[in-house]
């Protein structure tokens with residue numbers, strides 16, 4: 214009698230196993246590499262975002278005055294980020310201008326403006342600041358620092374060469390553009 218050539222399901226599986234393992238292993242490896250690349254990119258972006266601005270850039274350079282732009286481009290109630298000078302130009306509802314430092318006064322993380330909530334929200338330890346830079350939530354103990362704003366010929370300029378610390382916001386801090394003569 215001739216021996217039967219029938220295979221049991223287990224025997225067939227074991228013969229196909231090496232190819233399946235190889236394909237699966239390759240795909241797993243590919244996913245692992247793609248996952249690591251995505252993680253690395255995310256970490257790089259997170260570090261870039263959270264790293265405080267380079268110290269000294271604004272302290273001593275002669276070109277510390279940043280031309281922000283034409284006054285008319287800053288509508289009341291808006292916040293405009295200037296990454297080159299690491300500041301926000303705030304146009305208050307009453308037309309006043311404030312230049313606020315992007316650095317959190319707690320430990321120096323970069324603080325983004327969250328338009329939806331109309332607040333500066335620090336991602337590091339959850340300090341919050343209102344549009345004037347005043348503290349809404351600790352641990353930050355004092356408002357965002359300011360820079361000097363000037364308006365000449367309807368052009369707004371910010372001197373990032375010197376940062377001013379404040380204990381609070383008062384009406385003397387915003388700069389009001391000279392009224393246009395009729």
Ligand code: FES
Nearest residue numbers: 317319320335338
């Ligand atoms: S650095 Fe902003 S809350 Fe700590």
